[in-house]
Structures are given as C-alpha cells and as structure tokens.
Amino acid sequence: xxxxxxxxxxxxxxxxxxxxxxxxxxxxxxxxxxxxxxxxxxxxxxxxxxxxxxxxxxxxxxxxxxxxxxxxxxxxxxxxxxxxxxxxxxxxxxxxxxxxxxxxxxxxxxxxxxxxxxxxxxxxxxxxxxxxxxxxxxxxxxxxxxxxxxxxxxxxxxxxxxxxxxxxxxxxxxxxxxxxxxxxxxxxxxxxxxxxxxxxxxxxxxxxxxxxxxxxxxxxxxxxxxxxxxxxxxxxxxxxxxxxxxxxxxxxxxxxxxxxxxxxxxxxxxxxxxxxxxxxxxxxxxxxxxxxxxxxxxxxxxxxxxxxxxxxxxxxxxxxxxxxxxx
Numbered sequence: 001x002x003x004x005x006x007x008x009x010x011x012x013x014x015x016x017x018x019x020x021x022x023x024x025x026x027x028x029x030x031x032x033x034x035x036x037x038x039x040x041x042x043x044x045x046x047x048x049x050x051x052x053x054x055x056x057x058x059x060x061x062x063x064x065x066x067x068x069x070x071x072x073x074x075x076x077x078x079x080x081x082x083x084x085x086x087x088x089x090x091x092x093x094x095x096x097x098x099x100x101x102x103x104x105x106x107x108x109x110x111x112x113x114x115x116x117x118x119x120x121x122x123x124x125x126x127x128x129x130x131x132x133x134x135x136x137x138x139x140x141x142x143x144x145x146x147x148x149x150x151x152x153x154x155x156x157x158x159x160x161x162x163x164x165x166x167x168x169x170x171x172x173x174x175x176x177x178x179x180x181x182x183x184x185x186x187x188x189x190x191x192x193x194x195x196x197x198x199x200x201x202x203x204x205x206x207x208x209x210x211x212x213x214x215x216x217x218x219x220x221x222x223x224x225x226x227x228x229x230x231x232x233x234x235x236x237x238x239x240x241x242x243x244x245x246x247x248x249x250x251x252x253x254x255x256x257x258x259x260x261x262x263x264x265x266x267x268x269x270x271x272x273x274x275x276x277x278x279x280x281x282x283x284x285x286x287x288x289x290x291x292x293x294x295x296x297x298x299x300x301x302x303x304x305x306x307x308x309x310x311x312x313x314x315x316x317x318x319x320x321x322x323x324x325x326x327x
Contacts, residue, residue, distance in 0.1 A: 005037040006112045008105045010296040011143065012090040012289070013097030014168065014259055015136040018248040020147070023195075023202035025097075025135035026162060027143045028289040030089040031299075032101035034064055036109040039081035050088030063099055063130060067106025071126055075116055091287075094172050095252030095259075100136040103127050108300050120297075136253065143295030145209050147202035160209045162291035169260040170252060171273045173232045174283040230256040234280030241272040249273065 012030040016022065039045075044065055046058045056062065060069070064086065069079040092098045107126055111118045118126075120141070127137050138146040138157055145160045238258050241249055246269045247261040260269045270286050277284045 005035060006109055007033065007035045008108045008112070008296075009033050009299045010101040010104045010108070010140055011097075011292045011294075011299075013100055013136045013139045013253075014095065015097065015133045015139075015253040016251060017135075017145070017259070018201060018205055018261060019250040020198045020201040020205065022133070022135060022148070023198045024145070024147050024205055025133075025139035026145045026168075027139045027292040027295050028096070028168065029292045030096070030289055032090050032098065032105055033087040034105045034109065035085040035087075036064075036068070036113065037083040038113060039083060041081055043081045044084070045082075046084045046086065048086045048088070050086070050090070050092075052092035052094075055092045056086070063102035064106040064109070067103045067126070067130060068110045069106075070129065071107050071110035071116070071118070072114065074122075074126065075114070077114060091172060091257070094170075094257040095255045096170065096257060097133075097136045097140060097253060100127075100131050100133065100140050103130045104137070104140055104296050108296060112300065133253065139295065141295050141297050143298065144291070144293045145205065147206045148199075158206050160206045161293045162209050164290065165263055166247075166291055167262055167266055168289045168291070169262065169266040169270050169286060170289060171238070171258045171260065171270060171277070171284050171286045173235065173256055173258075173277050174285065230254065232256045232277075232282060234277040234282050237279070238273045238276035241269065241276055243268040243272050245269075 010032045011027040012032070013025050013027050015025040017024040017026050044060050044062075046056075046062055046065070048056045048058070060066065062084070064084060065082075068082070072079045088098070088101075090096055090098045090101055104123075104127060107118070107123055110116060111123075123141070124134075124137060128134065131137055135146060135148055138148070138159075142159050145162050147158045147160070232255075235251075235256055235258070239249060239251060245262055245264045247263065248259075249261075249269065250259050251257070252259045258273050260266055260273060262269060266288070274284045274286065
C-alpha cells in the first residue's frame with residue numbers, strides 16, 4: 001500500500017437526460033466526496049454526512065466498499081478493511097446518479113491507494129458490474145454531456161462541453177422520500193422500441209450544447225413520451241408541464257426526480273411541476289444545479305486538488321474545503 005488515505009470526488013449525473021433514454025447523460029456540480037483510510041483488522045467503519053443518510057448502508061454492502069473490495073480482488077489483493085468518511089451533496093435514490101458516484105468512488109479509491117494503474121477500459125468494465133447505466137458512468141468519469149449510439153452501452157460516444165448559462169432545476173416528490181413510490185421498468189422497453197427517437201434527441205442535445213445559442217430551441221421543445229421507472233402520483237402530469245423558455249422537462253435517470261432544463265429564470269417551470277404533484281396530494285422540494293464540464297477523471301488525477309465548496313449544503317450539512325491526499 002503506497003498511500004495512507006485518499007479523498008475521492010465524483011460528480012452527480014443525470015441519465016436519460018432531456019428524455020433521451022439510455023442515450024444521454026450530463027455531469028452536475030453536486031458531488032460525492034469520500035475519504036478512505038485503510039485498516040488492518042478487516043473491519044469497515046462508515047460515517048455519512050449528507051441528504052437521505054438513512055438510505056446509505058453502513059456496512060460492507062455499501063457500494064463504495066463493494067466496488068473497492070472487488071477491485072482489489074481483481075488484482076489479487078486482500079481487502080483488509082477501511083474507514084470511510086462520505087460527504088455528499090447528491091440526493092440518494094432519486095435519479096441523480098448517487099449509485100454511479102459511489103461505484104466510481106470505490107474503484108478510484110482502490111486504484112489510488114494501492115497504485116493499481118487501472119486503465120479506463122478496466123474501470124468501466126468493473127463499474128458496469130454494479131451500475132448498468134453506461135450514460136451515467138461516462139458522464140461521471142469525463143464530465144460534461146455524453147451522447148451514446150447504442151442502448152445500454154456506448155459502443156461510441158460523443159462528449160460535449162455544456163454552456164455554463166444552462167440551469168437544471170430538479171423537483172423531487174416527497175412521497176418518494178417517504179419510500180411510498182413503487183417501481184416500474186418501462187424505460188428499457190421504451191428505449192428498445194423507440195431507440196432512433198432517443199438517439200436523435202441525444203444528437204440534437206449535443207448539437208445544441210456545441211454551438212452558441214441564446215434563442216429558444218425548437219428541436220428540444222418537442223417532448224418525448226414521458227418515462228420513469230418509479231410510479232408517483234402526479235408524476236406523469238408533471239412531465240407534461242410546459243412554460244415559456246422551457247427547453248425540456250424529463251424524469252432524471254430512473255426517477256422520480258423531475259429535471260427542468262432552462263437558460264433563463266426557471267421559477268415558472270418549477271412551480272408548474274410542483275403544482276402537478278400538489279394536485280395529487282404530493283409535496284415536493286426543488287434544487288438548482290449547474291453542469292460540470294470536469295469529471296472524476298480530472299478531479300482525481302495524481303496531484304489534482306479537490307476543493308469541496310463550503311457554500312453548498314444539503315440537509316443542513318456543510319462540507320468544508322479539503323484537498324486530495326496523494327502521498
């Protein structure tokens with residue numbers, strides 16, 4: 001073992017971005033930050049600071065631990081336990097890539113602590129054991145917007161930087177936070193049925209992000225069929241909300257969070273989505289995110305510095321500044 005501890009940072013992501021199911025994802029400025037300190041007694045201790053902490057396992061079933069342990073076993077090394085301090089501004093299990101971030105954090109931690117020198121191909125192959133959403137994995141690793149050309153995996157992909165003036169507002173129905181949502185699985189079926197439609201949307205998004213544009217975007221205005229893997233009262237109505245200056249409204253990843261993409265003031269669109277839930281007796285909370293054109297690859301490069309913003313706080317938890325420990 002070369003290092004005493006590392007601090008790993010991975011961005012939140014939104015898969016199925018703007019309705020392009022299994023074809024598009026974008027990295028966000030929220031992040032999962034994990035400090036890992038190895039032990040020699042085989043024990044695992046996890047401290048979690050962030051939103052939805054009740055959903056985060058504190059034992060070896062935690063995805064960060066599982067991914068790290070699997071990576072070491074791949075290289076014939078024994079996992080002798082570790083202390084994990086997890087600081088997160090990524091809401092858990094709402095469609096913002098919390099599981100993707102956890103898996104990549106475990107893989108990168110093993111790579112950095114034991115200097116495994118894993119290639120990107122190996123990182124993706126290992127990550128896909130635990131996270132089937134290749135769109136999220138690619139966006140979390142590279143940052144920016146990633147458009148893919150195949151269902152379920154990116155046989156080829158196109159990364160595009162995202163303009164900083166874009167704002168993604170996210171509305172999360174509180175009924176899901178109370179664990180009342182039931183799961184459905186329509187997105188894979190719909191992606192197979194309408195793959196050309198979703199890949200065309202991904203290509204339109206890449207083109208939209210690649211060229212300077214301030215006018216409303218008609219190619220993003222046409223809604224795709226609302227899809228979500230979770231059923232919440234009012235969700236389908238919320239996905240049909242339309243207001244001026246709205247670029248797209250869609251289910252984030254597997255949902256049920258609803259993403260609202262705008263260039264200008266998003267208040268009207270946010271209120272329209274929240275009102276749709278309210279008409280069905282469901283409360284909701286809203287947050288705003290900016291795209292991140294840097295991903296885990298850049299944030300965790302050797303000698304890279306990780307700055308955890310002290311201004312972003314979720315669930316009353318502030319994250320102090322720190323740097324990546326490399327020696």
